[in-house]
Amino acid sequence: MTTRQAIVIGCSAGGLTALQCLLPGLDPRLGVPVVVCCHTGSADVTILVNLLGRHASLPVVEAAERAPADPGVIHIAPSGYHLMVEPNLHFSLSVDEKVAYSRPSIDVLFETAADAWHDGLIAVLLTGANSDGAQGLVAVRHAGGYAIVQDPLTAEADVMPLAGLEAAGADACLPLDAIAARLNELCLP
Amino acid sequence: MDVEDIELQLFVRAMQLRHGYDFSEYAPASLKRRVQQLVRTHDAGSISELNSRLLHEEGFVTRVIEGLSVPVSEMFRDPPVFRTLRDKVFPVLASYPEINIWQAGCAHGQEVYSLAILLEEAGLYERSRIYATDFNDAALAVAADGIYATREARDWSRNYIEAGGSHSLSDYYSARYDFIKLDKRLRRNVTFFNHNLVTDEVFCEAHLILCRNVLIYFSNTLQDRTLGLFRDSLVRGGFLCLGTRENIDFSPAAAGFADVDHALRIYQVGGAGARPLVR
Incomplete structure (x- = not known):
């Protein structure tokens, strides 16, 4: 069976509430990095980092340029930059054009993470009102990674999960409150 | 090894051997994305097709360079940076009879004009010389023209005010149809020229x-x-301003720089031990 090496999560409209439900359910012994791209529209992601850090079971930090994707830490993409994972599993940033009208873009994170972790990657696409992340999910599945899409019926905005399912399908389509348990199951020995 | 990764390595070799551009020390993830974008822009079936055109087609390299240096910026991006330059850095610059400023990687020049306006308003412009460099000639030409789409410029006025501008940004440009043109007086002390940070020197x-x-x-x-x-280019006590999310913790050379404002990535060359001269 494949060893799961990393989790990437993408969300947009309704994302804060969804993350506040999902992240506290992660097992504190989870030995993999968690990387989150959430469109916030604000210039500074610090507020989001603090809000999520309050209840999460793992430390929550802003993903730092050039720093390694540390296991057991939740890394949040900074505002205004694309967050990428380099082949050496360190983060990099770019200010290239928006992708799917977004920067940070979930597609960019998912595609580069798929390149870096191949079939060791788990990608989770949550609520959102645009289709960013759908192409990223295609790349994740193409590389042999495991794709989880939030059940659109439980999503505050269903455009993003529906677009993901249509473009890539999924290994699991789960209600929001069941996703953390599945991630724990997949990652814990 | 993934076929596309092999093609990308061959691309880097072709750029180096045929055209003298060295991309071998670019971070791979963004380079790959940009090259993939080039494949789409030029309707090529693969990176290999780009490689072939790079080797055989006269002038194609210019278009590749344009695609590899994606110049995305805005005027007064991150306004607190400009406010802090004005409040903490300019008073030190004011003590020099002549002020040399290097805008490295100036792309389309939005930041050059932002800086020129700020210097003008601080009464320092007349004795300043701004060297605005980029390795992309097409971007330099756009920068020298100082013409931007009005649609892009929508947020710039607000940025300018937040940066502490003392007039109205519209005092510095004329608007026509869908474009704004920056006052050419702003570039009377600006020199635009080609310089490649990868291969060129001080x-x-x-x-x-x-x-x-x-x-x-x-x-x-x-x-x-x-x-x-x-x-090596900065005078002792000279200042360096990077992007607000850049991380120099892994660089031995960074030991020569002291924080002026860590959050805004403004540094000062402080000699051995890099004691901060301004705080």
């Missing part, structure tokens, strides 16, 4: 270097080399 003694969101595309090795180049 060319001036600078009091301030701005290089925001350029090193983010470089490997740690190239970032370190470039920071060394900046350190």
